[in-house]
Amino acid sequence: MSIENGFFDRMKKIEVMRMLGTGMDVGELNEFSHEICFLLLLNIFKRELTENPNRSRTDMIHIVEDILRDMKIDTSKENIERIVDGTLWYRDPNKQEYFSSTIYNEQSGSREEYVFRYLKIDREHSNWEDGGPTVYMLSSESQEMIFITREILEEFGFDVEQFYTLQLIKTGNFTKAQSSVDNLIARVRTLIRREKEYKQDMIRDPQTMFFDRKRNARKTEEIKRQFEDEQKVFDEMFSWKGRYDSLPDEKKYEAKLMFENLETARVLHDNLAKIVMENIAYEMEVRVKYPESFWKSSNVSFKKDIWKNILLKNVLENFEQL
Numbered sequence: 492m493s494i495e496n497g498f499f500d501r502m503k504k505i506e507v508m509r510m511l512g513t514g515m516d517v518g519e520l521n522e523f524s525h526e527i528c529f530l531l532l533l534n535i536f537k538r539e540l541t542e543n544p545n546r547s548r549t550d551m552i553h554i555v556e557d558i559l560r561d562m563k564i565d566t567s568k569e570n571i572e573r574i575v576d577g578t579l580w581y582r583d584p585n586k587q588e589y590f591s592s593t594i595y596n597e598q599s600g601s602r603e604e605y606v607f608r609y610l611k612i613d614r615e616h617s618n619w620e621d622g623g624p625t626v627y628m629l630s631s632e633s634q635e636m637i638f639i640t641r642e643i644l645e646e647f648g649f650d651v652e653q654f655y656t657l658q659l660i661k662t663g664n665f666t667k668a669q670s671s672v673d674n675l676i677a678r679v680r681t682l683i684r685r686e687k688e689y690k691q692d693m694i695r696d697p698q699t700m701f702f703d704r705k706r707n708a709r710k711t712e713e714i715k716r717q718f719e720d721e722q723k724v725f726d727e728m729f730s731w732k733g734r735y736d737s738l739p740d741e742k743k744y745e746a747k748l749m750f751e752n753l754e755t756a757r758v759l760h761d762n763l764a765k766i767v768m769e770n771i772a773y774e775m776e777v778r779v780k781y782p783e784s785f786w787k788s789s790n791v792s793f794k795k796d797i798w799k800n801i802l803l804k805n806v807l808e809n810f811e812q813l
Contacts, residue, residue: 499596503605504639506592507632511609514590515577517570523562528578530558532609532633539628540654544616547624551575578609579627607632649678650717653724656753660731663738665745672752679759686766690773697777711771718764725757 511532512525520527534554535546555571576584581591590609593602613628629637652675659668692699735746 494595494597496597499594499598499603502594503607503632504635506594506605507607507609507636510581510590510592511636512577514582515573517573517577518566520559520564520566520570520574523564524574524577527555527558527562527574528609531555531575531578532629532637534558535610535627536629536634536637537651539613540651540658542658544613544626546613546616546626546628548575548579548627549624551578551627609633649675649682650721650724652678653721653728657724657728660728660749663735663742663746665742665749669745669749669752672749672756675756676752676759679756679763683759683763683766686763686770690766690770693770693773693777697781700774700777714767714771718760718767721760722757722764725753725760728753729757 512528515524517524531551531554535551538544538546552571552575555574559566559571573584580586581588589606591604591606594605595601596603608630610627610633611630613626616626616628617623619625652671656668656671656675659665659671689699729750732746732750735743738746
């Protein structure tokens with residue numbers, strides 16, 4: 492068969508990405524509309540994860556203004572509002588129509604209409620009875636788009652991944668929470684591997700510690716505080732464990748599996764904290780007890796210090812790639 496099963500579902504994911512930033516005329520922003528809309532969705536999602544209710548249309552206008560300022564792009568207020576409206580609705584915002592396209596469905600053998608939104612109303616935070624504005628949140632399609640790119644680019648840090656997992660647990664979405672916990676575990680294991688490799692690098696060549704700018708820029712107390720904050724989020728996740736006794740057996744089983752997996756993530760996180768603090772202690776010991784380790788080569792060598800320690804470690808395979 493020339494068209495594989497699952498084609499229709501795959502194309503739905505692609506259409507969500509393809510149509511972002513389309514269906515609007517924003518003048519000089521047309522070339523960048525998809526980038527701006529994606530950044531807007533990222534900002535809204537991060538606010539959603541941290542339970543920041545500032546996600547109204549007015550808030551989104553301010554977010555786009557900040558994005559354009561960072562991108563050093565000048566445009567009119569009208570274009571900024573059109574970007575926001577064009578993310579909320581397809582084409583004419585006055586009609587408030589959903590985004591739609593037709594996709595070939597291999598099961599039915601015909602083209603079918605696919606309708607979706609990038610943003611939907613967050614009824615929990617929209618205090619209409621008090622005269623508050625409409626607050627928006629990402630649709631499931633937008634979340635999936637962001638997490639597809641996140642898996643490739645490691646878009647979010649560990650703390651944001653935690654917040655996302657916490658929100659899923661609070662809403663009882665254990666299937667997605669399980670997937671997010673798997674991501675947490677994968678992320679922690681990657682960080683543990685990097686820390687162990689860094690320890691071996693320091694043992695082989697103590698000068699390695701001077702070439703990691705991100706690591707050198709962070710203070711010990713800051714790192715400790717981060718681990719403590721992350722542990723508090725784990726504690727909050729587990730505080731929901733006893734609230735699901737009244738769930739149906741199927742849901743209860745999903746919750747049980749998810750919390751078992753979450754315990755694995757917490758144990759790995761504790762292990763990561765231990766390894767990081769041990770590496771910091773080792774750095775301090777070498778700096779204090781063995782200062783001669785840094786005197787052996789007073790001059791920086793391009794071949795040894797730049798090519799070997801920085802470029803090759805960052806997957807630069809040959810000199811031509813420079």
